[in-house]
Amino acid sequence: AQSVSQHNHHVILSEAASLELGCNYSYGGTVNLFWYVQYPGQHLQLLLKYFSGDPLVKGIKGFEAEFIKSKFSFNLRKPSVQWSDTAEYFCAVKSNAGKSTFGDGTTLTVKP
Amino acid sequence: EAGVAQSPRYKIIEKRQSVAFWCNPISGHATLYWYQQILGQGPKLLIQFQNNGVVDDSQLPKDRFSAERLKGVDSTLKIQPAKLEDSAVYLCASSSPSGLGTEAFFGQGTRLTVV
Helix, strand or coil: CCEEEECCCEEEEECCCCEEECEEEECCCCEEEEEEEECCCCCCEEEEEECCCCCEEECHHHCEEEEEHHHCEEEEEECCCCHHHCEEEEEEEEECCCCEEECCCEEEEEEC | CCCCEEECCEEEECCCCCEEEEEECCCCCCEEEEEEECCCCCCEEEEEEECCEEEECCCCCCCCEEEECHHHCCEEEEECCCCHHHCEEEEEEEECCCCCCCCCEECCCEEEEEC
C-alpha cells in the first residue's frame, strides 16, 4: 500500500526565511508527486507536480521541489517566504493505477 | 472557468441521522473523487468515479456510506446513519482523464458535524 509521510506538522518562520518541508512516500512503482496548498478559507489547489523528466520542478509563487528517487522524497522549498505563504501544505503521491494518497499536511505560519 | 461546486458548506446533524452532500465537477472532467478529511489529517479517498462507473471504493464504509454519479456529471455522497466519528470535511474533486500526470481540482468542501 502506498503512503506519504510529512515530517513537520507545524512550521513557524519569519518573513524572508528559507523554507523546506519534507515529504517521503512509499510505493514501489511509477508515481506522480504533487504539492497542494490550502490558504486560509480557500480550497485545496495545486502548487506544483512532478510527472517525469527534470527532478527539480518549479511551481507557483516561487516554490520548487526536488524528486529524489533513491530517497523516495519530494521536499518542497522556497528561498524566502512571505507572510502570504501562511497556509497548509499537503504532499500527495499518485500511483500508475490512478490512486492518490495524501500526507497529513504541514501548517506553515509566517510571521511578518 | 467555473470550479468544483459543493453544497451545503456546513451541516450539523445528530448521530443516527442521515445526510447527503452534492458535488458538481468542472465541466468535461470525467474523473470525480470524494475525500474525507478529519481535523489534523490529510484527505482520505472514499470513492473515485470515472464517468459514472466506480474505479475505487476500497476505503468507503459501505455499511453506512453510499455515493452515486448518475449521467457521469453530478454526484451525491450519503451517510446513513451518521456516527460521531463521521465529523469531518467532505471534499469533492475532479480531474480530466485520470492519467498519471493530471492533478485534481478541489471544491470548498462540506464541513459535517455530528453531535
